[in-house]
Amino acid sequence: MALKDEKHIQAYSQNFGTMTPGSFQKWLRTCVIFQFIRFLVINIKMLIVVGKSH
Amino acid sequence: MAKLVVLGGGVSGHTTATFAAKWLGSEHEVIVVTPNSKWNWIPSNIWVGVGQMKKEEVTFDLAPVYKKAGITFVQAKATEIHPEGSETVEKAFVTVESTAPDSAGEVTIIEYDYLVNATGPKLNFGATEGLGIGSELGEHTVSVCTADHAVHANDKLSEAIEKMRAGTRQRILIGTGHGTCTCQGAAFEYIFNVEHELNKAGVRDMADIKWISNESFLGDFGMGGLHMKSMGFAVSSKIFAESLFTERGVPWIVGAHVNKVESGKVHYELLDGEMGEEEFDFAMLIPPFTGVDLKAIAKDGSDISDTMFAPNKFMKVDAVYGKTDYNDWKASDWPSTYQSSAYDNIFAPGIAFAPPHPISKPMKSPNGTVITPAPPRTGMPAGIIGKAVAHSVCDLITKGKDAPLHKISMADMGAACVASTGKGIFNGTAAAMTVYPVIPDFEKYPGTGRDTEYTFGEIGLAGHWIKHILHHMFIYKAKLKPGWTLIPE
Numbered sequence: 132m133a134l135k136d137e138k139h140i141q142a143y144s145q146n147f148g149t150m151t152p153g154s155f156q157k158w159l160r161t162c163v164i165f166q167f168i169r170f171l172v173i174n175i176k177m178l179i180v181v182g183k184s185h
Numbered sequence: 186m187a188k189l190v191v192l193g194g195g196v197s198g199h200t201t202a203t204f205a206a207k208w209l210g211s212e213h214e215v216i217v218v219t220p221n222s223k224w225n226w227i228p229s230n231i232w233v234g235v236g237q238m239k240k241e242e243v244t245f246d247l248a249p250v251y252k253k254a255g256i257t258f259v260q261a262k263a264t265e266i267h268p269e270g271s272e273t274v275e276k277a278f279v280t281v282e283s284t285a286p287d288s289a290g291e292v293t294i295i296e297y298d299y300l301v302n303a304t305g306p307k308l309n310f311g312a313t314e315g316l317g318i319g320s321e322l323g324e325h326t327v328s329v330c331t332a333d334h335a336v337h338a339n340d341k342l343s344e345a346i347e348k349m350r351a352g353t354r355q356r357i358l359i360g361t362g363h364g365t366c367t368c369q370g371a372a373f374e375y376i377f378n379v380e381h382e383l384n385k386a387g388v389r390d391m392a393d394i395k396w397i398s399n400e401s402f403l404g405d406f407g408m409g410g411l412h413m414k415s416m417g418f419a420v421s422s423k424i425f426a427e428s429l430f431t432e433r434g435v436p437w438i439v440g441a442h443v444n445k446v447e448s449g450k451v452h453y454e455l456l457d458g459e460m461g462e463e464e465f466d467f468a469m470l471i472p473p474f475t476g477v478d479l480k481a482i483a484k485d486g487s488d489i490s491d492t493m494f495a496p497n498k499f500m501k502v503d504a505v506y507g508k509t510d511y512n513d514w515k516a517s518d519w520p521s522t523y524q525s526s527a528y529d530n531i532f533a534p535g536i537a538f539a540p541p542h543p544i545s546k547p548m549k550s551p552n553g554t555v556i557t558p559a560p561p562r563t564g565m566p567a568g569i570i571g572k573a574v575a576h577s578v579c580d581l582i583t584k585g586k587d588a589p590l591h592k593i594s595m596a597d598m599g600a601a602c603v604a605s606t607g608k609g610i611f612n613g614t615a616a617a618m619t620v621y622p623v624i625p626d627f628e629k630y631p632g633t634g635r636d637t638e639y640t641f642g643e644i645g646l647a648g649h650w651i652k653h654i655l656h657h658m659f660i661y662k663a664k665l666k667p668g669w670t671l672i673p674e
Binding site: 139140145146148149150151152159160161163165166167169170172173174176177178179180181183184185 | 424427428430431432433434436437565569572593597598599600601611612614617619621639641643644645646647648650651673674
């Protein structure tokens with residue numbers, strides 16, 4: 132069975148060449164524990180970029 | 186005592202003025218001339234535009250902050266720069282016209298030793314027929330470029346939501362209102378916040394949402410797109426953006442120059458020369474930017490604006506201008522000191538400097554219409570450049586005119602961008618992206634032009650939390666509260 136978001140894709144239309152997230156990937160986006168870890172990682176990466184920019 | 190005059194109190198001007206005032210102390214005078222009485226954290230206007238924040242949460246009065254910092258605040262708009270003085274005034278000066286309620290329209294002059302032109306953009310709604318007149322927003326569409334525009338946008342969006350609740354289907358069009366617009370990121374964030382609000386209101390299935398932009402491909406963002414590390418791949422922002430639009434059921438029109446707006450309809454031209462129309466019930470279209478209406482006058486009274494400003498009215502600085510062929514462009518074309526090419530005591534940080542050329546590959550339709558995004562210079566780059574200029578001016582004042590200038594090019598600078606979807610702490614998500622460097626350097630990073638270790642993007646709550654933190658952190662910093670200098674730009 133197609134996932135909800137996959138139903139937006141139409142054969143040979145403008146969105147036929149892209150990718151859509153699966154249910155696990157979407158769950159991860161709002162999983163507080165996983166996102167807390169990503170929060171730390173993204174902050175560190177952003178701080179490095181900020182540091183390289185000054 | 187030296188006198189530094191800063192024109193503009195946005196991200197760049199505010200950063201320059203506040204750091205300069207701190208570093209120079211009371212021995213020297215810092216004056217800020219800005220037509221607005223309030224400072225606006227523009228990225229959060231998106232949340233105002235969907236009713237998730239009040240205008241008061243994204244703005245604050247500048248006067249008390251500048252009083253605390255020892256900065257002289259002049260609520261006025263600069264109309265002329267006289268870099269050589271005049272026949273009656275020995276020193277260089279700017280002519281300003283008051284916008285304060287008690288003295289509106291009064292014209293005075295302010296002399297300076299150093300001038301920082303951080304006037305930002307003029308919102309050029311008038312460039313597109315029907316989008317507005319001059320810098321005034323028209324009646325057919327809305328904008329989120331200012332806090333007041335965002336309040337108006339939310340009012341119109343609320344009306345559309347009420348109509349959907351009453352059973353009337355609504356067509357929503359969001360994007361750019363001209364072929365040379367920049368700030369696609371703001372429209373990108375707004376469209377997903379609107380989509381989120383419609384879901385929350387339970388009327389998403391009553392709305393047809395569509396994106397229209399001047400990008401030649403979705404995810405260009407005025408930066409020629411970017412490749413970001415994701416799942417072990419260097420993924421194009423085209424895939425990233427198309428995925429987001431597909432996931433939310435939002436079709437797109439790209440490579441579009443909106444050439445006319447009328448009630449409920451836009452007319453556009455595509456890169457392939459095809460003409461089209463799109464009907465709407467609610468439309469948010471970002472206008473193109475130009476420099477503000479600021480003239481430069483020589484000592485003898487002659488107009489030397491052409492010497493100081495590019496045709497788009499942005500100030501010419503230490504960039505390499507005149508390269509029209511994309512294949513000739515180099516990262517080193519971009520300025521690093523932001524010193525005026527005509528006068529050593531004038532600088533132009535932030536949006537006010539004239540970029541040497543776009544970042545995205547320039548394109549024209551077969552009819553000769555330019556459909557190329559202008560390069561973004563807002564947010565983090567504007568703040569970093571503003572601080573570098575403050576460093577340079579302070580050194581010139583305290584160490585002498587031979588002091589070396591501080592250098593920071595957008596080709597050596599990264600930028601962080603967080604595009605929210607919703608505002609809730611646990612039900613919102615955001616696309617968090619960093620790009621390094623902003624200007625692709627294909628000699629240093631062959632292929633993608635950027636360091637994919639530090640150019641990344643992902644979607645989730647984490648980015649959303651960062652968006653909230655950035656909102657509070659930068660307003661805290663701009664208010665000069667304790668420890669403000671420790672917060673990076």
